[in-house]
Amino acid sequence: MTRMRAVDAAVRILEIEGATQAFGVPGAAINPFYSAMRARSADGPAGAGIRHVLARHVEGAAHMAEGYTRSGPGNIGVCIGTSGPAGTDMITGLYSAAADSIPILAITGQAPVARLHKEDFQAVDITAIAAPVTKMAMTVLEAAQVPGAFAQAFHLMRSGRPGPVLIDLPVDVQQTEIEFDPDTYTPLPVHRPAATPAQAARILDLLATGERPLIVAGGGIVNADASAELVELAEILGVPVVPTLMGWGTIPDDHPLSAGMVGLQTAHRYGNASFLASDVVLGIGNRWANRHTGGLDTYRRGRRFAHVDIEPTQIGRVFAPDYGVVSDAGAALRVLLDEARRRRDAGTLPDRSEWAGQCRDRRSTMLRRTHFTEIPIKPQRVYEEMNRVFGPETRYVTTIGLSQIAAAQFLHVYRPRHWVNCGQAGPLGWTIPAALGAAVADPSTPVVALSGDYDFQFMLEELAVGAQFGVPYVHVVVNNSYLGLIRQAQRAFEMDFEVQLGFDNMHADEEVTGLPKGYGVDHVRVAEGLGCVGLRVTDPELLESTLRRATGLAREHKVPVVVEVVLERVTNIAMGAAEIDAVTEFEDLATTPEDAPTAVAHRR
Numbered sequence: 302m303t304r305m306r307a308v309d310a311a312v313r314i315l316e317i318e319g320a321t322q323a324f325g326v327p328g329a330a331i332n333p334f335y336s337a338m339r340a341r342s343a344d345g346p347a348g349a350g351i352r353h354v355l356a357r358h359v360e361g362a363a364h365m366a367e368g369y370t371r372s373g374p375g376n377i378g379v380c381i382g383t384s385g386p387a388g389t390d391m392i393t394g395l396y397s398a399a400a401d402s403i404p405i406l407a408i409t410g411q412a413p414v415a416r417l418h419k420e421d422f423q424a425v426d427i428t429a430i431a432a433p434v435t436k437m438a439m440t441v442l443e444a445a446q447v448p449g450a451f452a453q454a455f456h457l458m459r460s461g462r463p464g465p466v467l468i469d470l471p472v473d474v475q476q477t478e479i480e481f482d483p484d485t486y487t488p489l490p491v492h493r494p495a496a497t498p499a500q501a502a503r504i505l506d507l508l509a510t511g512e513r514p515l516i517v518a519g520g521g522i523v524n525a526d527a528s529a530e531l532v533e534l535a536e537i538l539g540v541p542v543v544p545t546l547m548g549w550g551t552i553p554d555d556h557p558l559s560a561g562m563v564g565l566q567t568a569h570r571y572g573n574a575s576f577l578a579s580d581v582v583l584g585i586g587n588r589w590a591n592r593h594t595g596g597l598d599t600y601r602r603g604r605r606f607a608h609v610d611i612e613p614t615q616i617g618r619v620f621a622p623d624y625g626v627v628s629d630a631g632a633a634l635r636v637l638l639d640e641a642r643r644r645r646d647a648g649t650l651p652d653r654s655e656w657a658g659q660c661r662d663r664r665s666t667m668l669r670r671t672h673f674t675e676i677p678i679k680p681q682r683v684y685e686e687m688n689r690v691f692g693p694e695t696r697y698v699t700t701i702g703l704s705q706i707a708a709a710q711f712l713h714v715y716r717p718r719h720w721v722n723c724g725q726a727g728p729l730g731w732t733i734p735a736a737l738g739a740a741v742a743d744p745s746t747p748v749v750a751l752s753g754d755y756d757f758q759f760m761l762e763e764l765a766v767g768a769q770f771g772v773p774y775v776h777v778v779v780n781n782s783y784l785g786l787i788r789q790a791q792r793a794f795e796m797d798f799e800v801q802l803g804f805d806n807m808h809a810d811e812e813v814t815g816l817p818k819g820y821g822v823d824h825v826r827v828a829e830g831l832g833c834v835g836l837r838v839t840d841p842e843l844l845e846s847t848l849r850r851a852t853g854l855a856r857e858h859k860v861p862v863v864v865e866v867v868l869e870r871v872t873n874i875a876m877g878a879a880e881i882d883a884v885t886e887f888e889d890l891a892t893t894p895e896d897a898p899t900a901v902a903h904r905r
Contacts, residue, residue, distance in 0.1 A: 303480070311448075312351060313483040318377070319375065321351050324363075330385075330409075331408070353381075359387045362380040364730075377405065379407075383423070386425075388430070391467070401725055404459065406468070410471075417471070427440070436458065440469040444479050447474070494613075496626050511581030519587025525586065532551075541559070543575070544559075547724045565878070565884065568593075586611070589618075607626070668897045669711070671896070690848040699751040703872070704779045735750075749777065757776070757778045761828075767833065775862050777864050780866065780868060824865045833862065834861075834863065836865070851864045
């Protein structure tokens with residue numbers, strides 16, 4: 302057996318498990334771990350060790366790890382921090398990862414074991430704090446337990462419903478020598494439940510009872526890397542597909558069987574209309590989120606449901622389906638495909654071509670208008686131009702707010718993992734670090750981030766990380782100097798209170814900088830001060846050329862390029878309060894192709 306420090310064993314395990322990209326901030330209590338990473342990179346074979354990106358904030362490191370994981374099948378991002386506040390800073394990232402079933406590994410330093418109960422400097426019970434938002438949170442008290450703790454971490458992150466894990470390492474435990482043989486280390490087997498042929502037959506029997514069936518495709522399909530199987534199943538059955546926000550991209554938006562998204566906010570008019578016309582629904586890898594369903598009476602009325610999910614307690618959690626199956630989405634789709642092919646070859650599948658054609662007709666006619674020429678710019682025009690400039694290979698990253706809601710209504714996504722969105726937690730500030738993590742994960746895929754001005758301001762210091770490490774991407778900031786989503790929600794209370802971000806910036810000369818009076822923060826100058834490129838657009842006719850220029854500048858300088866778009870101060874985006882059949886439209890709807898020229902049905 303080989304003797305080495307516990308942290309050296311931990312780094313070797315990360316390598317063997319394939320988690321070789323970390324984001325973090327060093328500190329006294331985690332320095333031994335950093336020394337192990339440095340030693341392995343310097344003294345190990347070519348390509349050995351853990352790549353590391355130095356964040357400016359530990360919450361940012363956690364979100365970078367999320368963006369990294371979400372951007373590639375099998376990825377597990379690692380975030381590292383010292384004791385005390387570093388771990389508490391990670392909690393928001395752990396929460397957002399847990400909420401969206403995203404595996405990330407958080408590693409924190411800790412006070413020496415003998416001082417854990419002596420109120421030592423920066424000692425905190427991080428495992429108790431992190432336990433509700435992780436699959437495992439463990440302070441390792443014995444050095445010999447380190448290999449087993451890391452093995453269990455990867456087993457849990459990959460088994461069942463994926464999710465994050467936190468391992469807390471006291472500084473003395475890190476430096477204690479243990480016996481460990483990396484040559485014989487073997488990852489623990491991954492457990493994922495799988496549907497049976499009998500269950501697949503039952504699901505298809507239920508679908509066959511309806512005249513107007515739909516498949517709801519959730520984020521579990523993305524996690525299972527099973528989008529190709531979903532599309533093939535839909536094509537064999539002839540059944541239209543409704544992706545959830547987390548499942549967007551599992552079927553290309555321009556596929557004939559793509560029926561649009563459903564919900565109160567991130568939804569299409571045609572998606573809601575087709576869902577309301579349906580009579581039987583199969584949900585795969587989804588959790589019936591309330592922003593998708595709205596009121597359950599309306600959502601369920603006149604429909605029968607089958608539900609497939611990897612987590613047993615999700616079946617029946619929101620409502621009781623007519624038939625439920627506990628299964629990994631990929632395993633379920635494969636067995637459903639076997640049964641669907643058998644029925645197709647036997648000629649027993651119902652013909653759903655008329656129903657699918659009706660859904661396509663809605664996609665062509667029930668559109669929202671995007672082509673506005675007003676100054677200040679209306680937000681809908683921004684997404685029209687983004688569709689025109691950014692191709693189907695683009696990976697979009699965003700988190701929350703009116704900007705995200707409008708993006709889901711107007712942008713197009715064609716591939717899995719090309720819509721990277723913190724769907725349930727929605728923390729402001731998530732977008733910049735997540736976009737950096739996504740760009741690090743796959744430098745060959747162009748990344749375009751989207752923020753409102755407040756989301757952008759929350760963690761804008763992380764732009765410096767992109768400049769320092771040469772991580773290029775384009776960040777579109779739609780600036781209305783408002784907490785737009787909260788302002789719109791305040792309409793129900795007949796108020797506009799403490800949501801305005803605008804002020805007259807004493808350093809902003811509109812003739813020189815182009816920033817109008819009353820818009821507050823000069824995001825272009827902030828971006829430049831952090832080593833990035835900043836551009837500003839105030840005329841909708843210049844959006845296309847500016848976005849194209851931004852793409853070229855990111856590629857040329859290998860830094861983030863911020864495009865600030867100055868919007869009208871107040872815009873209400875289509876939204877429902879409670880029911881998906883009562884979504885309020887605040888703008889004129891599209892009546893001609895010219896009203897929505899880059900919509901899937903009309904794009905040129």
